Amino acid sequence: MESNKQEKYNLMHDNPVVKHASGGSWMSKHSKSAFQMGHSPAEMGHDSPAKNTETPAERKARLKKENAAKLAKGEANLARLKAEAEAEKNKPKKEKEKLSGLGKLGRAIKNQFGDNDPRN
Numbered sequence: 001m002e003s004n005k006q007e008k009y010n011l012m013h014d015n016p017v018v019k020h021a022s023g024g025s026w027m028s029k030h031s032k033s034a035f036q037m038g039h040s041p042a043e044m045g046h047d048s049p050a051k052n053t054e055t056p057a058e059r060k061a062r063l064k065k066e067n068a069a070k071l072a073k074g075e076a077n078l079a080r081l082k083a084e085a086e087a088e089k090n091k092p093k094k095e096k097e098k099l100s101g102l103g104k105l106g107r108a109i110k111n112q113f114g115d116n117d118p119r120n
Contacts, residue, residue, distance in 0.1 A: 002010070054062070099107060 097103075
């Protein structure tokens, strides 16, 4: 009795598959060109890499400017959040109302069933 590995080896060498009979490589069978998909890269909005004429110095300056704008926006948001937190801290706190027997029962039911209860 031959092992699976030996059987496979024998089959592959006794019956070799002709390259042109198999229909080509794996890539030729499984990849699709832009033409087969019905559009070209230009129609997809991709620019040609040859059109990129930005020098490394220009790119560095552009990115520095963009990063400065993002940093300023982040600092503004941080200042706004700090101001909101300070205002919330200085706000007078509401006192909880004292509940009677029925009020306590109603709150217990609401806590048990949550806000999605159709009875509320």
